[in-house]
Amino acid sequence: MRRVFAVFLVAALAMGLTACAEPGATAAPPATAEDTCPQASVPLSSLDVIDDVRGHEGPSTACLSSRAIEAVDDDTAPKLPVTVTDSEGREIEITDVDRILPIDISGTIASTVFALGLGDQVVGRDASTVFAGTEDLPVVTKTGHTLNAEAILELAPTVVLTDTTIGPKEVRQQLRDAGIAVVVISSDRRLDTTDELVTEIATALGVPSRGEALIARLDASVDETLAEIAEVVPADESDRARMLFLYVRGSANVYYIFGEDSGADSLIDAVGGVDVAAEIGWEGMKPMTAEALVAAQPDVLVMMTDGLESVGGIDGLIERIPAVAETPAGAHRRVIDMADSEILSFGPRTADVIGALARALYAPEPAK
Template sequence: MMRGAKGVAACAGLWMAVTAATAGAQQAADVLSMGGAVTEIVVALGQGHRLRARDATSTWPPEVTDLPDVGYVRALSPEGVLSVEPALILSEEGAGPPEAIDVIRAADLDFVEIPDALTADGILRKIETVGDALGVPDRAAAMSAEVEADLVDAMADAAQPEAEKKRVLFVLSTQGGKINASGTGTAADALIRMAGGVNAVTEYAGYKQITDEAVGLAAPDVILMMDRAGADDTDHGGADDELFAMPAIRLTPAAQSRSVIRMDGLLMLSFGPRTAEAIRRLNAALYAQES
């Protein structure tokens, strides 16, 4: 009888171990991450093994591109998102369209929205929110401390005397020969200021198509653009010769000195764990310093 009881207990223990292992295996790949910075944070927290899928903006680190892609975060389809069967969705603020998000939220899963950020404090809030959602708040706290220190150092090193700051025009696109540029309240605007520059356009908020006259009045010393390597550059500035030949740009100080900086869009605009690196790179490019 004792032997039977021990056998039952052993079997029960084995069953519990198998069940726990199965549950752990299921949890290991239960997260859909949407938003480049969100996905970077998940991986940086050591939770990349839990990712089941990603959105099209999640391209760093490179290994995440092997995951299924549910589409662009602002143009989602409920069918595409739900087809990967996530238990938890971590989504950057502004995912859409709204009707698609309503359907996704109504499904039997956890949906956590990660607040947008245009400041160092905002980046730390992103990390904290992701860490809490993944159940690793201690790791998130340690990571936040490291990221905060790096950001403080990067911004201190990038500081410039007011009179020496370069005027920077961030050009989102040149589609149809028209300049779509950043005003205030954008990630581009925030990064330019963090890197020791001045946004050349402050008359409006967000991104907007502006006139040739407005570009001339902005008088940028430098044109800043996303590096779209491998993409069709026809609508995004193209070669430097084509950029500086545009009527809107050819008379600016930037054209006279042929000053254009192209940076990886995700690094530059996502405001995630690598933002200190983006600050240093942009500052070095603006002021010809060694990074």
């Protein structure tokens, strides 16, 4: 858990330095697929795959086909009260889920609550929760990652679902002192922990059968997407794209490489890429060095859209980090960007995220 938490802790810091979402504000959603990726809804198997995934020229954007969250087909009423032990070892009794506040750095908890069919009971959101149906919910964060106790208390939630990627912990305690049930969910976000995340949330909300239904749907969609991707992954590993996840926030001079056990490696593996950070022994997430970037020699850089924009696009990236030009990715201007609120969110949209990344890798549309 701590390794992925470290990723989001620094991401949160960087977002906090650049974000300006005040309590009650509405955050801008990612561009729609129609705006940026016209073929986002087309299955990878129906697209023309490029011949040389390592030598392709030019950037591309990974887009979800829809920002909507589909609820499971299960209307079993919540069985309450329920007592759970959260990720911090606290025993919490939940007696009322009529007013749910799901908040974390990536919007994953909220998307899971909506997928469980409890979106109508959600009363507020974090700055990263920007999927369809959340537009009118008040934001309860001072910046991208700082909780505002006053804004939360005004919403009178009966249960708060959160994790350690958002804080401070003193606010969580303040909410407990006010008599609100606060459940701290595991912050471990990877492809292989998504089922556990769903189980934790469904159990806390008294809807375990809905959780089981969501897991079954999620697992089936992930398996189907992985099988589709496997059909286009080059058989020879030497022909597979060498990929590196680069996290940047230009205005804050934040430049990090996401390596092994960061969550980014899980995405790269899922789309059949070679995680070059693992090759150079880069564990977790650490400040980038020019030497590491050149040693990794990535063919493709994977970035968050806002991060890429914060440095002025690819030209600005190369200007700020000259070592990028010394890599195949820099020489070919091969950068794949994806919305910050989506790329590492996992949760109920996991299959959609890896499918979008695979389309951008193997059947890219020019970035706009």
